[in-house]
Amino acid sequence: xxxxxxxxxxxxxxxxxxxxxxxxxxxxxxxxxxxxxxxxxxxxxxxxxxxxxxxxxxxxxxxxxxxxxxxxxxxxxxxxxxxxxxxxxxxxxxxxxxxxxxxxxxxxxxxxxx
Amino acid sequence: xxxxxxxxxxxxxxxxxxxxxxxxxxxxxxxxxxxxxxxxxxxxxxxxxxxxxxxxxxxxxxxxxxxxxxxxxxxxxxxxxxxxxxxxxxxxxxxxxxxxxxxxxxxxxxxxxxx
Numbered sequence: 001x002x003x004x005x006x007x008x009x010x011x012x013x014x015x016x017x018x019x020x021x022x023x024x025x026x027x028x029x030x031x032x033x034x035x036x037x038x039x040x041x042x043x044x045x046x047x048x049x050x051x052x053x054x055x056x057x058x059x060x061x062x063x064x065x066x067x068x069x070x071x072x073x074x075x076x077x078x079x080x081x082x083x084x085x086x087x088x089x090x091x092x093x094x095x096x097x098x099x100x101x102x103x104x105x106x107x108x109x110x111x112x113x114x
Numbered sequence: 115x116x117x118x119x120x121x122x123x124x125x126x127x128x129x130x131x132x133x134x135x136x137x138x139x140x141x142x143x144x145x146x147x148x149x150x151x152x153x154x155x156x157x158x159x160x161x162x163x164x165x166x167x168x169x170x171x172x173x174x175x176x177x178x179x180x181x182x183x184x185x186x187x188x189x190x191x192x193x194x195x196x197x198x199x200x201x202x203x204x205x206x207x208x209x210x211x212x213x214x215x216x217x218x219x220x221x222x223x224x225x226x227x228x229x
Contacts, residue, residue, distance in 0.1 A: 045220040091156050104156035
C-alpha cells in the first residue's frame, strides 16, 4: 500500500516571500501520479498542481512549482510570491498508474502573514 | 461551473442512530470517491466507484458503513449505527474517468457530529 507523509504540520510565510512544503511517499510502483491539493478554510479541496512520475521535468503552474525527486521519493511544493489567499491546508496525494487509490498525506497548514 | 453536490452540509445525530449522506457528482464523471476527513488530518479513502461498480472499499468499515451508486450517477453513504468516533467531515469527489491524469473534483463535504 502507498503511504504519503507530510512532516510539517504548520508553516508560515510573509506575504510576497517564497515557501516550500515537503512531501515524501512510499510505493513499489514505477509509474504513478502525484498531486498537491489546497483546502482553504471552510471551502472545498481544489487541485493546485500534478506531476506524472514518468516525466523528469518538474511541473509548474504560475506561482506554484514542484521539486520531484523520484529516487528519493520526494515531492515538494514551492509557492513563490505568497499571497494572503494562499492561506490553507495543503495536501500531497498519490495515485497509482491504474488511476486508483488517491491517497493523501496528513496535510500542512500554511499561513501567509501580511 | 459544474460542481460536486453534497447534502446535507451539516448533520448532528445521536450514537446508535442511522445517518445517510448523498453525493451528486459532476455530470459525466464515471469515478466517484467517498473520503472521511477527521479535523486536522488528511482525507482517508472509504470507497471508490467506477460507474456503479466498487473499485476499492478496503478501508470501509463494512460492519457499519455501506455505500451504493445504483445507476452509476449519484451515490449514498450510510452509517448504521453511528458511533462517537464517526464524527468527521465526509467528502465526495468525482473525476471524468478512472485515469490518473484526470483531476478529482471535491464537494464541500458533510460535517457529521455524533453525540
